Amino acid sequence: MAVKQYKLKIKRFDPERNAHSRWEEFSLSMKPSHRLLDALAKIKDEIDGSLTYRRSCAHGVCGSCAMKINGKNGLACQSLFKDMPEFIVIEPLHGFPVVKDLVVDIKPFLEKNEEILPFLINNTPPPERERKQTPQEQNKILQAITCIMCGSCTSACPSYQRNNSYLGPSALVKAARFIFDSRDSAEEERLDKVTQSNGLWMCHSIYNCVEVCPKNVDIPAHIIKLKQLAVKRKILKQK
Amino acid sequence: MTYNFDTIIIGSGLAGLRAAIEASKQGSVAVLTKLYPTRSHSTAAQGGISGALGNEEPDSPMWHFYDTVKGSDFLGDQDAIEVMCNDAIRTIIELEHLGVPFSRTTEGKIAQRRFGGHTRDFGAAPVQRACFCADRTGHVILFALFEQSQTQGVKFFPEFHVLDIPIIDGKCMGVIAMEIQTGDIHVFNAKTTLVASGGYGRVFKTTSNAIASTGDCLSILFNAGVPLEDMEFFQFHPTGLYGLGILVTEGARGEGGVLINGKGERFMEKYAPTIKDLAPRDMVSRSIMTEIKEGRGVDGKDYVHLDLRGIGRKTIEERLPEIASFCRIYIGIDPVEAPIPVLPTAHYAMGGIPTDVNGRVLHNEKGTAVEGLFAAGECACVSVHGANRLGCNSLLDTVVFGRRAGMEINLANKNIKTGRIHSEVVEKVLKKLKQLLEKTEGTQRAGELRDKLQTLMMNHCSVFRNKDDLNRIPNQLDKIKEQLKDVNIKDKGKKFNTELLEVIELRHLVNLAEAISSSALNRTESRGAHSREDFPGRNDTEWMKHTFALKKDSNIEFRYKPVTVTKFQPEDRKY
Numbered sequence: 167m168a169v170k171q172y173k174l175k176i177k178r179f180d181p182e183r184n185a186h187s188r189w190e191e192f193s194l195s196m197k198p199s200h201r202l203l204d205a206l207a208k209i210k211d212e213i214d215g216s217l218t219y220r221r222s223c224a225h226g227v228c229g230s231c232a233m234k235i236n237g238k239n240g241l242a243c244q245s246l247f248k249d250m251p252e253f254i255v256i257e258p259l260h261g262f263p264v265v266k267d268l269v270v271d272i273k274p275f276l277e278k279n280e281e282i283l284p285f286l287i288n289n290t291p292p293p294e295r296e297r298k299q300t301p302q303e304q305n306k307i308l309q310a311i312t313c314i315m316c317g318s319c320t321s322a323c324p325s326y327q328r329n330n331s332y333l334g335p336s337a338l339v340k341a342a343r344f345i346f347d348s349r350d351s352a353e354e355e356r357l358d359k360v361t362q363s364n365g366l367w368m369c370h371s372i373y374n375c376v377e378v379c380p381k382n383v384d385i386p387a388h389i390i391k392l393k394q395l396a397v398k399r400k401i402l403k404q405k
Numbered sequence: 406m407t408y409n410f411d412t413i414i415i416g417s418g419l420a421g422l423r424a425a426i427e428a429s430k431q432g433s434v435a436v437l438t439k440l441y442p443t444r445s446h447s448t449a450a451q452g453g454i455s456g457a458l459g460n461e462e463p464d465s466p467m468w469h470f471y472d473t474v475k476g477s478d479f480l481g482d483q484d485a486i487e488v489m490c491n492d493a494i495r496t497i498i499e500l501e502h503l504g505v506p507f508s509r510t511t512e513g514k515i516a517q518r519r520f521g522g523h524t525r526d527f528g529a530a531p532v533q534r535a536c537f538c539a540d541r542t543g544h545v546i547l548f549a550l551f552e553q554s555q556t557q558g559v560k561f562f563p564e565f566h567v568l569d570i571p572i573i574d575g576k577c578m579g580v581i582a583m584e585i586q587t588g589d590i591h592v593f594n595a596k597t598t599l600v601a602s603g604g605y606g607r608v609f610k611t612t613s614n615a616i617a618s619t620g621d622c623l624s625i626l627f628n629a630g631v632p633l634e635d636m637e638f639f640q641f642h643p644t645g646l647y648g649l650g651i652l653v654t655e656g657a658r659g660e661g662g663v664l665i666n667g668k669g670e671r672f673m674e675k676y677a678p679t680i681k682d683l684a685p686r687d688m689v690s691r692s693i694m695t696e697i698k699e700g701r702g703v704d705g706k707d708y709v710h711l712d713l714r715g716i717g718r719k720t721i722e723e724r725l726p727e728i729a730s731f732c733r734i735y736i737g738i739d740p741v742e743a744p745i746p747v748l749p750t751a752h753y754a755m756g757g758i759p760t761d762v763n764g765r766v767l768h769n770e771k772g773t774a775v776e777g778l779f780a781a782g783e784c785a786c787v788s789v790h791g792a793n794r795l796g797c798n799s800l801l802d803t804v805v806f807g808r809r810a811g812m813e814i815n816l817a818n819k820n821i822k823t824g825r826i827h828s829e830v831v832e833k834v835l836k837k838l839k840q841l842l843e844k845t846e847g848t849q850r851a852g853e854l855r856d857k858l859q860t861l862m863m864n865h866c867s868v869f870r871n872k873d874d875l876n877r878i879p880n881q882l883d884k885i886k887e888q889l890k891d892v893n894i895k896d897k898g899k900k901f902n903t904e905l906l907e908v909i910e911l912r913h914l915v916n917l918a919e920a921i922s923s924s925a926l927n928r929t930e931s932r933g934a935h936s937r938e939d940f941p942g943r944n945d946t947e948w949m950k951h952t953f954a955l956k957k958d959s960n961i962e963f964r965y966k967p968v969t970v971t972k973f974q975p976e977d978r979k980y
Contacts, residue, residue, distance in 0.1 A: 180898060180900075181900060182898040182899065182900055183898070199648070199735075199736075207852070210852065210903075210904065210907075211850060211851070211852020211853070211855075212850065212852060212853075214895065215851070215894060215895040215896055215904035216895050216896035216898070216904060218896075218901050218902075218903055218904075219903075221616055222440055222444055222446070222615040222616055222617045223444075223446065223448070223449050223615045223616075224615065224616055224651075225449075225649075225651045225731060225735070226730075226731075226734070227448050227449050227544065227727075228440070228443075228444040228445075228446075228448055228449070228615065229443075229444060230440065230441075230444050244734060246734070246735070248737075265586055265900065265901055266898075266900055266901040269901055271586075272441070276441070280555070284552050284555070285504065285552035285553055285555065285556050286503065286504030286549070286552070286553075288502075292502040294498075295498055295514075296498055296501040296502075296507070296514060296515050297501065297502065298512070298513035298514065299506075299509055299513050300509060300511070300512075300513045301508075301509050301510075301511065301513075303513075304506060304508070304509055307506060308506075308539075311506055311538070311541070311544075311545055311548070312541065312544075314443070314448075314544070315441075315443055347504075347506070349504070
C-alpha cells in the first residue's frame with residue numbers, strides 16, 4: 167500500500183539537558199499498515215537516537231508503550247497509521263512523573279495495586295486436584311484478567327489527576343478480579359481496602375477509563391459492581 | 406550500589422518467577438528484569454500448557470513422554486523429558502491453586518484442547534492435552550506467579566539491564582547491572598545466580614518475539630566460556646500474521662482451524678495424513694514453505710491461509726479472542742468471516758545454556774557444572790525439546806524446571822559462600838560503557854545494522870538451510886561487527902539511555918547469530934527444525950548427539966554430548 171507523509175509532534179524532555187520539556191516535530195513517510203511504534207523506532211534508528219520510549223511485545227500484550235496519542239491514551243503498537251490523521255501529537259501519559267521523553271515513572275501507579283492484596287487468597291487446604299469453578303462463575307472475572315497494567319486508564323482518570331491518592335481504575339479492576347473469583351476467600355479484607363476514602367467512592371463514573379483501555383475492559387461496570395457489593399455489605403451490617 | 410543476596414534471578418518470566426517462589430522459601434531472592442515483571446515475554450504465550458490431566462478424554466504421561474520425544478525428532482534427552490511429563494499434572498494443579506484462571510469444562514474442571522503433535526496411544530490420533538485460558542495462557546500464569554512471589558518477599562529490580570555475570574575460577578559471583586532509569590551501575594553479589602532471561606528471536610527479521618528478546622545473558626555467558634547447546638535448532642512457528650510475524654496460536658488449529666493453499670486445498674493432509682494440521686511445528690512450517698515454493702501460495706504470493714471459518718463465532722470469541730482481535734487490529738480481517746494470511750515466524754529457541762535436570766549450568770559436554778550458576782526456561786537447554794519443541798511444552802518446561810532450579814538453589818545455598826565481585830571487574834564494565842558513550846565520530850547507524858543482521862539470518866538460516874547460504878553468513882557477520890565499532894551513540898546522557906542499550910543488545914544478537922549459523926553449518930543432517938537441503942535425511946549414526954558450541958578467542962569450537970535414550974529408540978517420524 168502507498169506510503170503517506172505524516173507529521174509527528176512529540177513532547178520531549180531530557181532532565182540532564184533541560185529542566186523543561188519542549189516540542190519537536192518529525193516528518194515521516196509511513197504505510198497505512200504501520201504502527202505508531204514503527205514510526206518511533208524509525209525516528210530513533212534514522213533521525214534521533216535519543217528519542218526515548220518504552221516498548222517490548224509490539225502487539226498489545228505487554229503494555230509498555232502506553233502514551234497519549236492525539237489527546238487520547240493508547241498503545242503505540244496498537245495504533246495504526248490507517249486510522250490516524252496526518253498530524254499526530256504524542257505526549258507521555260499524564261498524571262505520572264515524566265522520566266524522559268515518553269517514559270513516565272509508573273511506580274506510583276503499580277504501588278496502588280499492592281494496596282488491594284493483589285493475589286489469590288484461599289486459606290482452605292488445597293484439594294488433590296483443581297478447585298472447581300464453573301464457566302458461569304469464571305465469566306465474572308474474564309474481562310478483569312485481561313488487564314495488562316499499561317496505566318492508560320488511571321492516567322486518563324480526572325479523579326486520579328486531581329488526587330493521586332485515589333487507587334484508580336486499574337487497581338479497582340484488580341480488586342474486582344479477586345473479589346469476584348469464586349476461589350478467593352478474602353472478599354471482606356479487600357472490600358475494607360477499596361471502601362476506604364481513597365477507594366471506590368472517588369470514582370464518579372466519568373468513563374474516560376473505558377474509552378482508552380486497549381484491551382476493551384469495561385472498567386466502570388466492574389467498579390459499579392464493587393460499589394453495589396459494598397453498599398449491600400454496609401446495609402447487612404447495619405441490620 | 407552493592408547488594409548481597411542469597412540468590413539473584415535474571416528474568417521475571419515464568420521460569421524466573423517460579424524459581425523465585427521456590428528459592429524465597431529459604432533464602433533472600435532478588436529478581437532483575439530489563440522490563441517490568443508482568444511485561445516479560447511469557448505474557449505473549451497464547452495456546453496453553455500441556456499435561457495429561459485427562460479431563461476431557463483418557464490421557465497418560467507416558468503418551469506425553471512419547472510425543473515429546475518424537476516431536477524432538479529423538480534429540481531430546483529422555484531422562485529429562487520423562488521428568489517433565491511426569492511432573493506436568495502436579496505442576497498444572499499447583500498453578501491452579503496459585504490462582505491461574507484456567508478455562509473450564511461445564512463441570513468446572515480445567516478444560517483441555519488439542520495441540521500440535523500431542524496424541525493418544527503413541528500417535529494414533531490427536532488428544533486434548535493443552536490446558537489454557539482462552540488464548541492468554543502465558544499472561545494469566547505470569548500474573549499469578551508474579552502476584553504470589555510478592556507475598557513471599559521476593560525483591561524486584563525492574564528495568565535493570567544486566568551487563569555482566571562474572572565467573573571467576575569456575576564460580577559465578579553474581580551480576581553487574583545498570584539501573585535503566587538512573588544509568589547507575591549496581592553490583593549484586595550472590596551465592597547462586599539463575600539465568601532465566603528468555604529467548605532471542607530478534608536475531609531474525611520476522612519473529613513473534615518481543616523487541617526485548619535479544620538473548621543478552623546467553624551472549625554474556627558464551628563470551629565467558631560457557632558453551633551453548635544445540636543453537637542450530639530454532640523453531641519457526643507456522644502461523645505468524647503475514648508481514649508482521651505476530652503469533653497466531655496453534656490452538657486455532659487445535660479448535661478446528663485448517664491451513665489452505667492458493668488452490669483451496671487442505672495441504673497438510675499430504676504431509677501428515679494422520680494428524681494433518683496438528684502435525685509438529687517444524688513439519689507444518691516446512692510444508693507451508695514447500696507449498697509457497699512450488700507456486701501454491703495464495704494469489705501466487707508468499708503466504709497461505711489459516712481458515713477458522715469452520716469454528717464458528719462463539720468458539721472464536723470464547724477461546725481465541727486475543728488472536729481474533731490481532732487480526733482485526735493489524736490486518737483488518739475478522740477471522741469469523743475471512744481466512745487469515747499466515748507465514749512461518751521465528752518463535753522459539755530449542756538451544757541455549759546447557760543444564761542438567763536441576764538447572765545447574767554445564768561447563769562442558771562431560772557434565773561438569775559451573776558453581777553457583779543456574780539456568781531455566783527458554784534460555785536454557787535441558788534438553789527436553791531436542792530438535793523441535795511441541796506446542797504447550799514451553800510453558801510446562803519453564804514452570805517444571807524453574808521450580809526444580811529453585812529447589813536445587815536452596816540446597817546449593819547451604820554450601821556456597823556469597824560471591825564477591827571485585828572492583829576491577831566492575832571497572833572493566835564501566836570502561837566499556839564509557840568507550841561506547843564517549844565516541845564522538847562514527848558513520849554507522851545501529852538500526853541499519855540490526856536490520857542487516859536480521860535480514861541476513863532470515864534469508865540464509867531460517868526454515869530451510871544449505872551450505873551455500875550458511876557459508877555466506879560469517880563474512881557478513883564480520884562486516885557487521887566491524888561496522889558496529891563505527892556506531893556513534895547520539896544520546897550521551899545517563900538516564901534511560903535506550904540508544905546505548907540497543908547497541909549493547911545488537912552486539913549480543915550478532916554474537917548469538919554466529920553461534921546459530923556456525924552450529925547450523927556444522928550439523929550435516931536434517932533433524933527437527935534444522936532442515937538442510939543438502940543433507941535431507943536424519944542421520945542417527947553420526948548425529949544422535951547435542952552440539953556444544955564453545956567460543957575460543959574469535960573462533961567457535963564444537964564438542965558433542967550423546968543424546969540420552971531410555972525408553973524410545975529412534976524411529977521414522979511420520980504423523
